[in-house]
Amino acid sequence: MSLRFAAFLVSTAIAAPAAAQTASVIDAANLTQTVRTLASDQFEGRAPGTVGEERTIGYLIGRLQALGLEPAGIDGGWTQPVPLLHTRLGKPETLAFNRGGQATPLASGTDIYVSSLQPEDRAVVENAPLVFVGYGVSAPERGWDDFKGQDLKGKVAVFLINDPDFAAKKGEDAFGKFGGRTMTYYGRWTYKFEEAARRGAIAALIVHDTDGVGYGWNVIQSPGGENYGLVAAPDKVTSLALQGWISGETATKLFSGAGQDLAKLRVAARRRDFKPVDLGTAFNAAIPVTHEVVQSQNVLAKLPGTKRPDEVVIYGAHWDAYGEGAPDEKGRIYRAGANDDALGVAGLFEIARAFKAAPAPDRTIAFAFWTAEERGLLGSEAYAQNPVFPVEKTVANFGLDILQTAGRAKDVVLVGKGQGTLEDDLARVAAAQGRTVAPESLPERGLFYRADHFSLAKRGVPVLLMMGIAGASDLVNGGKQAGQAWVDDYTGRCYHQACDAWDAGWNLDGAVQDIEIFYQIGNELARSVRWPEWKAGSEFKSIRDQSAASRK
Structure with a gap:
């Protein structure tokens, strides 16, 4: 970062208060001045790995020095490096469900939305069996296990979003087990991708449901195949070549074609004795990927x-x-x-x-x-x-x-x-x-x-x-x-x-x-x-x- 730039920003920052000022008072004018500065065009939207980040880091350090705080970063400095893996998918070469030798092409962004967090030039999934794992929850402290020992290595895990009790009715096994309408971490899409990777799945797909996730398909689409993750050691890279969502309509067709009723399986997944269901369908994907490491702090x-x-x-x-x-x-x-x-x-x-x-x-x-x-x-x-x-x-x-x-x-x-x-x-x-x-x-x-x-x-x-x-x-x-x-x-x-x-x-x-x-x-x-x-x-x-x- 530019020390001269940091010095310039410090000169325009709010001066530290006099010692006599009451410590508990939060000053709205100070808040305003900071926001006006950070939200100005000079910081270019503060995206990681950009000139906007460089200027932001300089500004933050300058302000902290002016306040008289001490650095708490790495090696006695003010910062902690955060290398980020940035990926973006290109146009799919192959993207389809296959059943009995017959392929059903999938429209990227319409039927399915996927991204990758592997530092590879292509994301490839070949004839990987799709397995429906209900809500995909493993919570021994709540007496709940959706996996029942199912081996997911090399397979595609298909999840429902939210918790097993999100739509449960009184009398059903899941009712009240996960806070009712209050989501637990088991209900988050991040947990489901993490759990799929822990079990060695090659891909993970969540059935989109606006009520369950809290936003529409347009929000799912908005990253445009882009993703960010922490740079990981080779032995710590996720097993998931692809992770993402399938639309509710596409999911209904997928289950129906496999002789299953998605609506009935939603109810079945609220029972303690639910067992994963092999959908008799394979997933095939071959998608070019651009990837880079973005240095942030x-x-x-x-x-x-x-x-x-x-x-x-x-x-x-x-x-x-x-x-x-x-x-x-x-x-x-x-x-x-x-x-x-x-x-x-x-x-x-x-x-x-x-x-x-x-x-x-x-x-x-x-x-x-x-x-x-x-x-x-x-x-x-x-x-x-x-x-x-x-x-x-x-x-x-x-x-x-x-x-x-x-x-x-x-x-x-x-x-x-x-x-x-x-x-x-x-x-x-x-x-x-x-x-x-x-x-x-x-x-x-x-x-x-x-x-x-x-x-x-x-x-x-x-x-x-x-x-x-x-x-x-x-x-x-x-x-x-x-x-x-x-x-x-x-x-x-x-x-x-x-x-x-x-x-x-x-x-x-x-x-x-x-x-x-x-x-x-x-x-x-x-x-x-x-x-x-x-x-x-x-x-x-x-x-x-x-x-x-x-x-x-």
């Missing part, structure tokens, strides 16, 4: 603890956005993520400023600015695989990813109800602000598993996420109706689009409230010996329990 900073520096509270937000795209109606070409997640980054700077102005903490406070969240939580996953601070001594992780910009609210939206004791802290600190806690409005969409905090949750670290689109805030001006209007407008027009730009009409009073909650909870933890815990029933409790002795 996390930025890590710390404020060392004075008494227990090996115990760490981490705040995180992702710095990346979507880079350049097609011009919108205003001619904007950069999808710069002003809210998603420049505002989260701004929140971290404000929390850091508040901590720096206060007495030194007992525990270390760390700040993580993740790369490639928009490519699959890859920066945070790279950190979690090779953590700078041991996960067993990581007290908690607080994630900021999209905050509402419509003003003060009477409530705060909780993502992941029932997961951990940090939600009790959230309720208590919100009450001190005169606010209540409201659960996310669409828990079946699994937002708890779709932000960077999840990479640490998978390793047992207690987490809490602030995400403004998880539900309609009860706004002081306009109530729930106005809160829902804000969510609908942002998600309908601006989410991942050039429209997500700084707007002079933003009212950040509510964002200030939310950021202050995270500061207060983290401040308490940083000056105590308390360890937040997962609640009974959380899929992450047993992971954390394994390292309990290290926290005695």
